[in-house]
Amino acid sequence: MKRTYYLLSVMFIILSLFTVVSAQNNPLVIPGEVKAMDTPNDSADGYTVYWPVSPSDGEGVYYLVSTSSSPEGPFTPLTRLDSRLKLASENKATFGFSSKNEKLHYIEITVPKDEHCRPLIWYTQIAISRDSEVIPLGGPVTAKVVSNWFKFNKFNNLVITLFLFLTIYYFIQRAHKDPNLFIRRIPGLEAIEEAVGRATEMGKPLLYITGAYDIDAVSTIASVNILSHVSKKVASYDSRIIIPCRFAIAMTVCQEVVKEAYLNIGRPDAFNVHDIFYVTSDQFGYTAAVDGLMVREKPAANFFLGTFAAESIILSETGASTGAIQIAGTDSTYQLPFFIVSCDYTLIGEELYAASAYLSREPKLLGSLRGQDIGKIMMVLVILLACLLLTLHNYFDFEWFLFLKNFMTAI
Amino acid sequence: MPLQQLLGIWIAAGLTLAIYSFLYKDNPAYKFAEHIYVGITAGYALCTAWYNVIEPNLISELLKANWHNPFTALIMTWTVIAPALLGILMFSRFFSKASWVSRIPIAFVIGAGAGISVPNTVQAYLIKHTSATFAPLIPKEAIAWSNIMDFINPLIVVLGVISVLIYFFFSIEQKNGLKTVSWIGIIFLMIFFGASFGYTVMGRVSLVIGRVRFLITDWFPLITNLLGLGS
């Protein structure tokens, strides 16, 4: 990193000195050939024009870009590029990681379309200029614009997604054969039984909140999965669970889940659909209503599981003031400190997603936890290996020492 | 001041105080404000769902189509008719016998949500944050004392990320060396929680400042005017 800065600044100083000296006497140096290629990873939007840097590049030197529908012109000006900027090395999605890209300029040209949405043939002319001096760089260029079928810049994403999917799937399958997996204790989840028991003893209801997002968020689905276990306990203890909802789809899903729990226990008559109700989608309107509910119903236990925003501390402190046992779990990192301070148990981040596997003890789900752990081990190894390679790269200037860093770079 | 604004400020001030009264204890004023709040936001949600979603995306699309030729009109508008049908399937919730039908639109929402989230999560979190952690373990050349933290900080980050990740291991018993590493992870977590808590205070106090400023600069002058104390 340091070295690149150093190199760049030296380059910059040399270049600017060069231009200061050359500004008066030396003519503009025309760099090599201008080329064009279809812009990869897009849907027939346009093409990319690139050309080598010129020794004249520096302050006051610009590249003028003009476009036209015909190679003869007339060309209309599109934009003016500072010759010190727009190096191909900035656009890794198109040019990759080669160090040669620092010697290329580029510009992406968006091509207009005809009435059938087909791209027109479109010409681009590049010229180098300083003050009133303008020299075109060869003739106009064009490239065939095609719709690409794969985002090669997301190749690393695909590999990682596939790896995770296969690993997790493999461990799910393996769990069938060997169901006795070790899982470390998660205290927050063991407290669920205690909370339901206490509510039953006190003859008070439980309150369950699935978070700030509708059911299309994975955190809400994770929360609903935990609800399915909690409600089974509730049904078997003959306690009562209240679920105020912020989203209607989530409400219908919660109703299904709790109903199933009562069916499983064999007491469908005890299920009261009106305990699972919609309040309002407004963040604080909902919070105000749930606060009121807490101080009036005085639930014996509160569950806050899912994604939460600023309402976390309002809900959990009001809950604490009513003396309820509180179990929270969230993937919203900013809200974790508040839950930790004012709740009895807090599931941190990933524990929320692990909870349904932990509670159900179902081999398939436990297997997926194993898969997650392998994912984490891989991440640790990747980080360590990449750090090692970067260190080596400091001493031996092989480009392939950077392959892991390049592979893990989002472009 | 126009009457509606005058009235508005009085109502807003009253509701502000009603909500704050909850800090003392639950009381009729709070209950009043709470029920107004729920009612108004529910009405707001319904109206905005209509004006922002249904009207521009469904109704106007349907009206745009040329229904003299129903077949082509259907083909043109199927992308909005289909979700409307899925939405209508949700109404099967009102009939307990048929309520399972609502599983189809729910499955649509859940399936799409899960699918969209995977590659985006990999991109925005896994790839981004893993690669941002990479750092050389030994500096290339001797570094000046004043820049020493530039070198040490990334290493602290590496240690923190790895130890917290290890703390999250579920299926491996944490003993001996692993226990020490995960303890370091806990320390990092606690530092983060404390720092995050400390930083948040400021934002929350800003909100009280906003309300107090409203009461003092907008509402108090009205009271003094009313009492004839204003200049």
Add this chain to the structure above:
Amino acid sequence: MGIIQKVLNVDRRVIYLIVFLAVAIPIIFPLNLPVTLTEEVMGVYNEIENLPEGSPILIAVDYEPSSSPELNPMTRAILKHCFKKNLRVVTTTIWPTDGSGGSIADKLVEEEARIAGKIRGKDFVNLGFKTGSYAVVIGMGEDFKKTFPKDFNGNVLDKLEILNGTHSNGNSESSLPNAAFSQDARAKKINSLKDFSYMVCIHDDSSVFTWITYGYERYGIKIGTGCTAVMAPGNYPSLQAKQITGIIGGLKGASEYEKLMNYRGEGARGMDSQSVIHVFIIILIFLGNLTYFILERKKTVRG
């Protein structure tokens, strides 16, 4: 024992009352505490400061009315800066799920423009709010005017000077070949997110990640962020990963920006209340721990 016990079990309502007074008193009697500048805020300021005159800048006012006491001061300061630099200011709102629908942005930009003497449609435009979060960002990246055919007040966007740029005609081109290009920033048409020189996302929720994932990752728009103090730590990883250029965090950030713009506004004044409350909480924590330890010690002595 009695006093300590009392302090330990102090009614939470006493704390609430002190909090309220601690906020109210400095608002009535300002303390004028000094403001120091941080790198994070400079990261946004410098980017805007270095833009050539006439550059298009996008300001995403992605917060709900409930966050406006914290975020309005910084939005004002940034708008003042943009107008002072004669930038072309485009405001939009993609986030509030149940919020203002673009009216916060409209009020602020209108007020600041009036002070700076700027004209709607020529120097600034408010696009208003559109639902769909990331779909809107993608839409803006693909075809700006199709996504927002009209602005907040119903003007057809295609006709507005601000988006089409002050394009010089052919005559000037022939006399001075460079002229058609030299006004580059001012002449630049806005057809896509790519055409903006910079954007500032002011947010109270995770909308910045939508802008980063779709605006920055796909269309390469440079982003600066302003956010509530609580969101600020969440933006640091993005800052470190160079996805964003700077962070203006809460009132503190706003007070710094106000200092850079040479005035003491709501941000700086709010910081007075902040200071009092922060000190109060620290005293509370000390007091709580002190009484707790005295009690613990007494217990062990007796035991």
Add this chain to the structure above:
Amino acid sequence: MDFFKRQLPTLLVLVLGLGMIIQYYIPTTFSQQVLKNVNLWIQIIAAFTLCIGITSLLRTHYTKIRLQHSGWAYSIILYIVFIAMVILGFYRGIQEGTPFRWLFDYVQTPLSSTTFSLTAFFICSAAYRAFRARTMEATIMLIAAIIVMIGRIPFGDMLSAYLPSFIPGFNDMAGWIFNTPGMAARRAILLGISLGGIATSLRIILGIERSYQGKD
């Protein structure tokens, strides 16, 4: 029948889940169109479902009024406000300058700002009640919180000016705690969450986790 009740939803989840994952890697116009439409569809389904939610809300309060449960008068207020909002919204629109906006500006906005501001009061009481140095971990959290709180106010800046800055980079302690150890922990939490989210998504897509479906 069982096919429609069980297999069809599971199949739909599988097809859509995998479809949307594949969509991410394809840049064609068609693929973009699919993403746009799916998002639109979710919005439209949610808008329809909102009616079910509102019905649920109104029914709850109707029952309260009918049975004259305690506080039933408040439910009448809820009804009045709700109906007023809907009628005004549909009759005069929701733009700036309408009565709908007026209600939003002078009723809903102060209510939400005030409720939001309650957080400050609760944070103070939580800090007093729960920030006790009981264990070493709790002490570290407490110290980090105090350092950051001092560091973020002008008072902290004054203080740090007097502190010797012999260790470079430590003139902004609060900033350092955030940017370095704090960020490391948050980054790791986020990495864990993404793994958990991906695993949960996979279990849902493959139909291994179906508790959200309920039973007949």
